[in-house]
Every structure is written in C-alpha cells, then in structure tokens.
Amino acid sequence: MKAVVTVMPKPAILDPAGVATGRAMEHLGLKGVRSIRIGKSIEIEVDGADEKQLHEICHDLLSNPVVEDYKLEILS
Amino acid sequence: MANPAITPELIAKHGLSPEEYEKALSILGREPSFEELGVFSVMWSEHCSYKNSRPELRKFPTTGPSVLVKAGEENAGVIDIGDGWAVAFKIESHNHPSAVEPFQGAATGVGGIIRDIFTMGARPVFLMDSLRFGSIEGNSEQAKTNRRLFAGVVAGIAHYGNCIGLPTVAGEVYFDESYSGNPLVNAFCLGILRHEQIARGAAEGVGNPVFYVGAETGRDGLAGAAFASRELTEESKADRPAVQVGDPFREKLLLEACLELLATDAVAGIQDMGAAGLTCSTCETASRGGTGVEIDIQLVPQRAKGQTPYEVLLSESQERMLVIVKKGQEDVVKRIFEKWDLPYAEIGKVTDDGKMRVRNGKDVVVDIPARSLADDGPLYHREAAPFTQPSALDFSTVPQADPADVLPKLLAHPSIASKRWVWRQYDHMVRTGTAVLPGSDAAVFIVREANKILAAATDCNAIYCKLDPSVGARIAVAECARNLACSGAVPLGVTDNLNFGNPHKPENFYQLRAAVEGISEGCRAFGVPVTGGNVSLYNESPAGAIDPTPTISMVGRIDDASHITTQTFKEAGDQVYLLGETGNELGGSHYLLAIHSRKEGAPPAMDFDKEKAIHIALLGVIRKGLVRSAHDCSEGGLAVAIAESTFGTGLGALIDLGATNDRPDVVLFNETQGRIVLSTKASDAPALEKELATTGIPFRKIGEVTAKADLSIKTGSNAYSWKGADLEHTFESAIPSLMEG
C-alpha cells in the first residue's frame, strides 16, 4: 500500500517558520504574500496495513494532534 | 456576531465567584459588557492577581540596601552588584501549559521570563530551569507519558533558549510520583544593566502615545470560556483556542529592538504582554502610572481574520510588548522596528482619568478603573490546617541495606543521576561567559560587559517540604546559599517559584504559608532580599496534589576569578576534608525513598547559625587560595557527594570517616545539613587546618584523592569499595538509557 500523509500546523496555530519565510519572499520581490504555512509530507510504502491502522499511526506518531492536523491520502 | 448575554453560567465559566461578580458590579455601577467580564475574569484570576497568596507573600523580606527595584513593583526585581551595575532576575512557572503541550509550554515559559527581564531594561545573559516529572522508569502508560513530557519540555527549553542565544547554565530535575500528571516547569532568567537603564512599566505622561510592538495577535491561549460562548460552526472549529506557540527568532528581534529603543530617550514606560496579554499590560501600566490608558482594538496588528475585541483583549500571543512613547518621538519607534522587521502600531494614548478604556472603532467596549483591576482585586485569607510535626524516623524499622549495593542504586536514581542528557541539549556556552559549566554545584558566569562574576543555583528538596514545609523551605534557601559558597560566591538575592496544590484545601494552604515563612526566615538569616517570583497553584489531579515545591533560585557574586571553585577533585594526593558534622538524619532521605520506598520521618534539622558559619568559613579558605574543590552534601548524603567529586576526573578517593556508633548506611547516606566535602593540595593542608580552626566550625580530614579511580570509604570497622569507572558509568548512563532505550 502506498500513501502520503501531509502534516500541517492547525489553522489557528502560529507558524513561525511560515511567517519568516513569507517575509523573506517579500524581500525577494514577491509582493502580496498573504499566508505561508509550512508542513511535512510523509511518503509511506507498507505491506499488510489497513486504512484504520494508518489513521492511528498518523494520529499517534506522525502528527502532534495538539498543534497539527494531518491528511491521509491512499495512493494504491 | 453579537456578544452572548451575561448569565450566571457565563459568569461561572469565567471563573468568577458570585461575590467577585458583585464586586465588579459595584466598581462599574452597572452590568459589565462581555469584554469587561473577560477582563475581570483574567485580571482577578489566581494566575494574575495572586488573590489567594498575596497576604502570605507580604511576609517576604523584600528590602535592603542593594535593592533598586523591589518585589511587586515591576516585572522583575533589580539588585545592585557594584560599580553602577545591576542585575534583574526572576523565576516563573509554566506548569499547566507544559502538561498539555510540553514542547511549546516549556518554550513559551522561557520566552515569557526572558521578556520580563528585558522589559526592565536589562540585557538577558543566562537562564536556569527547575523541572519535575513523575517517574520515568518502567513501562506503565504513566511512565511513558512522563518520558514524553520530560523529552518535550527539555526540547522546548533548548529550542527557545538556543535560538534566542541565551545559555542555560544550571538547573535541577527531579522525578517523583507526586508530579505524575502535574509536571513542573520553572524557568529563570537573569539580565544585566546599568542603574540608569532601569525601565519601568508605568503609563507616564498624559497624552503620550501607546505603541504595540512585536508579533501579531492571534487566538493563542484563549480561555475556554470565550470559546464556549460562540456558536460552533465548521469555520469556528478551525478557530478553536490555540495552544501558544513560541517564536524565539521573533523574540530575539524584539529583544534587540527594545534594547535599542530603550537606549534612546523615546520611552516613557514599557511592559511585556504575558499572561492576559493586552489586558494586563494596559491596566497595569495605567495603574502604576496613576493615569489611564485608552486603546483601539482595530489598530492592533492581527494574525487571524474576524477576531472579536474579546479575543484580541484576552489573547496570549507571544513576543509582544506595550511601549509608552514620549509624544513627538514616534518616529524613533518606526525607525527601529522597521530596521528589525517587526510589526508595530500606535494603538492608543495615556489619559488622565485612571481608566482602562478599550474602543472597537467608535464603540467603547471596556471602561474600568485601572487600579481596581490591577491592584484592588479580591483578596482571600484562606484557612490553613493545623500541622503535626512528623516524628523522627525510627531506625529500628529501617532494615540495614548493604552500602555496596545502595551507592550504585542511588547514583542511578534519576533525581540524583547525571543530567548531562538534559544540558547537552542546551547551548550552555553562548555569550562566552560560562566559567563553570552545568554539572557543578552552582553556575558561574562572567558578565564581560560589566566585568563582574556571578554565580547562581536553584534548589528545592520537595520531600523535605512534604514532610515539614517550614523546614523544607528553610533548607531550600540554605542549600542554595551552600551551593553558592561552594563556587566561591556570596549571596545577593533570591527569587522564588511557589508550586502548590489547590489553596482551598486547608492542608495545601498550610504548606504555602509555612513555606513562605520558612523562605522568609532563610532569607533574613542569609541577609538576602526576595526580589520577586511566581506562584503556581492548583497543581493537582484526582490522585492528589504535588508535593509542596517552593523552588528557590539564588544569585551570588564572586569577587575575584581566583575564587571560582568547582566540585570535582583535581589531583592525586590532594587531601579531602569534611566541613560540618558526619550526621545521622535519615528522615526524608533519598536512601529511604529509593531503597526502602518510604517518604517519611522528620526532615533534617536546619540551624541557620551553624549553616552560615560553615559557608563563611569555606569562603574564607577559598579566598586564601587553600581550596581545590568544594561540593555540598545533599540527596544521597556523603557517599554520593564524594563519588560525584570523582566523576569526570579519572581519580578516586580513599576515605575514612572514623569511629562511630551509627550504622554504615546511616553514616554514608544521611542527609544532615550544613556539610561540605572539600579538597586541598597536600602542602596546603596545615594552613587550611590552621585557618579552619579559628572559625570554630566542626571539620575533619577524611582522606585523600587517589590516582587509582576506585572509591573506598571506611566507617567504623566497615570498609566499602567501588570501581570508580563503574559508578561513573551508572551515574552517566541512568537517564540516557531510560530515554533512549
């Protein structure tokens, strides 16, 4: 099974890396930057797992549910 | 979106008692607005107002010839250190947030205390921390949680301290069941300044503009009450009250920008936005200035859309300051904050009507007398339960354990074991001032710009405090002073972090009262003022309250670099001495806890006169150049202290404690106070003994440092021997093996 997990900071949470990167983009000439949020993309290839298990792993390990949301996309 | 109606349920959700609400009504002469309800709720919370503890805190000795800003006046106290230089320092807790999100809870705790220091006009120079967790041993769910909390807290402190460029130079970490579910994270910061640089958080000068500087406001840390009163739609789910996230980079910029701003003539007052953010800073500056402050929410830089005035007022977004600027000097702020690429906005002005007034454009949403909020809040005199002194431990009930096994077990106990796993994650060398690295009794830091040598230590044995809070608190102060003496320093001042359970329970309140009284006695005995501190209550879970933990941090000064002393032995052939009695008090000892699983007995006695005499004697011989190492005896007693003196040196020790009527385990592991293990060059021994003899303190030669890395201790007719390398390995590997498996 192939899956991609995208982990992003929750919308209301401050993303300091996003803020700093957004300002850097402005300094590099990209005006009009409204928002930058930086997360992680985790590519998984695994045998014999089901979607429910993957969701648990996403919740327990790959993301910090206090400050992050995750999106699980099963590719095959 | 309309504000909710004020109902008894809403008032209760805001944590206000019916009496407190009545008081608010009488101050206003009318019903409060929803925003005003929020303002009263945070300003009169325990966290902001200390309503349950203020009457006790008044007992602290806070004055003295060296005190330039005393406890309670401003965000941190300031003490003179000579030659026109001063230090601002304080300790603060962030316990509850760290239980929810350990990394960010600890990080924002560090960020908050750093702001409290630079808001005084001081450049922060170093940090310390005092951390407590439940046991990290074993594989229970609770142990796994405790390990996760421990790792998260340390990583959070490292993240914030390292990024902002401040060394964490000392601290303590304890593990005890009473902290399961209620970790303690107490963060300390010290900054340096010239007397004339002291900045105050008062709104001076009617008509002066009020500026907001620093990060944009978001929904960080909003009280649950705010959210409970909104309709939950799909959109608002995303807005859910956010955990506060620290941005140490932003704070570094803010720190540099504020210090640059303070170096100009443009600032009339400055206050950081910490707990209760904009609300607290607005009414406190007005109250201190005897003036009023009016601000417009719509002018506040915001990070999220559609925030209500209530949310903006109560947000605990980090890295923000309120600056009262002298009229006409607004461009100075613009220049500096644009240089440092930080948001800033003129959001209001200083008025003469004593009110905290908040507008939302044309509408007034808050209009409250500032003083009633900041200073005249509710005050409670809680009930203290009567206390029965614990009886002395009956040794006949304590089976004698074999010291050969006990010493390694004690060294492996996470509270005693090496904390290198922790402090190696902290940059403890940045700012090139750390003369004594973490791992010794006290940190020693050379403040280059002032040419002053400071020492600092933080201590609290909470077992003693649990058994007898008054004695435990006195010992905490004495232990700090003893650690400073061992580094060659005289004490200058104390800051305290009182961590206790629910104050409505009389037995907890007794602990708070007794601890404050014990700390006060200790500070008077050592001639040091309390410069400020923090109170954290309600540290308890259904299982019970934490052991009472009045953490003490003490700052001292070393007059000459040649006096700097560390705890490890230096050379084979050096003679080892014990200052103080051999002792025999086992009550509350780690030996009793770790080996016999008992937390009982009376804690060791504290005699301030005896203790002081020993410190003074030690400092005397240090100043005469007669001391090569000094280490105080604390948890685990003499055997642990001597073993620790050998670690990292490749040396050993041959020790004979002499004839005794006491059992070997009692002699080796008792925690009698006022004891220091000292070493001197063999050729200096006669001079040392001559000098010590004039002081009248008890002291004895107990052995010598050996080239062979074995530790041998003889007591009475019993002799024990351990391989130094084994003991050191046990000591160093205890925490890494628990944390890294």
Next chain:
Amino acid sequence: MRVAVIQFPGSNCDTDCQAALLSFPGAQAGIVWHKETSLAGYDAVVLPGGFSYGDYLRCGSIARFSPIMGAVRGAADAGVLVIGICNGFQILCEAGLLPGTLMRNNGLLFRCENLHLRVENANSPFTSILHKGQVLEIPIAHGEGSYFADPETLKKLNANNQILLRYCDAKGNVSPEANPNGSLENIAGICSHGRNVFGLMPHPERVCDPLLGGTDGRGIFQSMIEWTASHQARK
C-alpha cells in the same frame, strides 16, 4: 587586521566573536548589519554562529539572500579572508561559497559539548600557525552540523587539501566514536578552492580565554592575523 563581524537577524555569537577578536592586539573588529552592502576596508569577514532567521525553512537559507552577501561574495572573490562559524558555515554553503551542506545531527538532538579536532592541513590562512596532526579542544553547539557532500565533491576536497579540521578523540584518532553528528569523514571544517573562505561547525571564539575553559581557539584567529599582516607587508 580589520574584521567585519556580520550581524544577521538572529545571529547570537556576533558579540562573542567581536570580543574574542578584540583580545588579539593585532585585530580590530566591528559589527556590520546585514543590510549594509559594502565591506570595503576590511581584511577579514566573520559570519558568526546563531540562528539567523530562526533557522527556519533550512539553516542559513534565508540569510544567504541578505543584502550584505553580495559584498561577502565580492570580498571572497577578491581574496579577503572569510570565516563562517557554525550558522556562518551553513550560510556559506547555502550561498554556494563553500561546497556541500550541513544536515541534522544523526542523533537528532542538539549537542553542546567540548570535543577534539585534528588539524588536517596547516597550509591555509586559518591554520598556518598550527601544525598538521595537532589536536585542538574546541566546543560545538548545534543541531544541524552533519556535513554532507556528494562523492565527487568529497574526492575533490580531499585531493585539494580543502578539509582543514576533522573530529577526533583526545589522542587525535579520527574515529566514528569521536564523530558527534554523523558528518561524512568526520569533517568539521573545510576551506574553498582558493583557500580564503573557511567554514567550521565548532566555535573557536568560545575558547580564547583561559577563564572560559581553554585557549585552543586562538590559533585560528592568530593564523588569520599573521596571514593578513604578511600579505599587507607584501603590498
């Protein structure tokens, strides 16, 4: 030797470097703000340690675009000495002034400790008063210090004697146990092909004072001072 110590937003070791340099009679050191665009008149440039731009995105990834970097590149091209310490090394790599990159420590934790370095080559303006094989005790303090370069680049670095410092034990053995972060070949510091740009992860400015635990950092700065003096004499 007139030294410019560049201050980026988030630099922390700028004043430490300045203070260390000022302890040498032959050196003057001033802080230069990252928005300046000229380094005229300076004999040497220091990119100090710290967390420029919070280390956000990637360490040094934003600082490399600072206005001053044009002048730093110009100085490097003109043969001025450029030394990047810790975050400074990361910035030089991001800017392409040195090959390779610094990645997260293999132990995943930030590490601050004293350790040993072996001088691999004394034929550079930064190591000229030291000797090959000399062991120095200099502290590290980083979370992303693991040096990586592709095999081609590593071959070139070795062939051209561009590797100036390697992590070693107290006796000078370059061993896996002595490697604190997983750097390839225990690489702690490298110089450019032209030899006037030097990047190292350890902090020499922290060991220039006997009261602060040692003076093994002085050799690097002293080498720079003497090289500058001899080059000025030749002009």
